[in-house]
Amino acid sequence: MSLEKEFKMILQELSSEENAYAKIAFVGQPGAGKSSIINALLGHKAAATGQGTDITREAAEYSYSFHRLVDLPGYGTDMFRFQDWKEQFRPEQYDVFVFVFSGKLTGDDARMLEDLKGYAENLDRPRPVFLVRNHGEELEDEDLDRVREDVYAHLNMTEKDAPLYFVDCRYKTGLTALSEAFRVMDYRSLWHDxxxxxxxxxxxxxxxxxxxxxxxxxxxxxxxxxxxGANPIPGLDIGVDMAVYMDMFSDIRKAYHIEDKDLSRYSVMPIVRQILNLATKNGLMLLLKNSAGKVFVQKISKYVPLIGTAVAAGIGYRLCEYAGAEYVNDCEEAAEKIMDALMREQVKEWEKDTRLLLM
Ligand SMILES: Nc1nc2c(ncn2[C@@H]2O[C@H](COP(=O)(O)OP(=O)(O)OP(=O)(O)O)[C@@H](O)[C@H]2O)c(=O)[nH]1
Ligand SMILES: [Mg+2]
Known part of the structure; x- marks a missing residue:
């Protein structure tokens, strides 16, 4: 298979797999209502909910528009102590976090939010955090500001770090605002990297x-x-066998699975033109002249009658090694340019998809 096809396949697999979704992880204490909120957003009961602790015991993913909602067990129980929970469920793998709470906040909650802030800094990509106060119906209007102040003080953050939403799963309130917030996120920036x-x-x-x-x-x-050393290089007193070089370049291209029909598609790129040009006799001559200069052939070759053919053979050997290395560099550079071109095309596709989904 050609190198371009191999690259294309890699990109297709990655884009169609898991990776091309923003994964929104729901975190919080047991019983806060993580699974209930996920069900409410999905519009049907997908995740088990209940009064006991540790109702959710494994991470579970649900498709939601062009996102994935990830239901995680609560932390801070006998079964999932905070540190163990973190090691087992590796929250750092997710793109967006919804911190759900419904009553008193604990030290684990503050530690969780501290970690979430840290992930965004380490990974150098946006990792939005939403705070969601569930059981909203039990709050009077005048309680809302107090809850707001309380939560930001306890978690040592501000509204700018993470907006706060009030929802209620029994009466299905506040969920539209939350789903709207997910919808308008620049989701591609979350997983593009x-x-x-x-x-x-x-x-x-x-x-x-x-x-x-x-x-x-x-x-x-x-x-x-x-x-x-059959073909003299014009201007140099040294002969080379062109066929050896032609074969070598062809073998290098074969080793890279770079096929001429791949290259013709990218022929506007200077590096690709160079690779194609070097496969011709004139282009090869030019490279050899340049390479020969660099391996000091010019200087040494005029002494060939004095130093003998063994040394001249040594020069031919070095010249070939040098030319080969140059050609390898060119092929690698072309391969990189092909990767970039494929990635750019893919980004355009994604942008098209995003526009369609957001319409
Ligand atoms: N009254 C009321 N009950 C709710 C609300 N949200 C969830 N519940 C109930 O609270 C209990 C716990 O909800 P879950 O969604 O299972 O909580 P969880 O956070 O997923 O819990 P774990 O999976 O154990 O971590 C369930 O019995 C829900 O029916 C709400 O807004 N109002
Ligand atoms: Mg649950």
């Missing part, structure tokens, strides 16, 4: 495999080039 970083990492892993194959290809040709 994750998809992009996975994409580049996987592509570079592929290139690493190619690089190993390429070394073998160059090594074989170097020996041939050292022994063979």
């Amino acid at each position: 994750r998809v992009e970083s996975h994409f580049y990492k996987k592509c570079y892993d592929k290139l690493e495999i190619c690089r190993k194959r390429v070394r073998q290809a160059i090594d074989g040709h170097k020996v041939a080039a050292g022994l063979n």
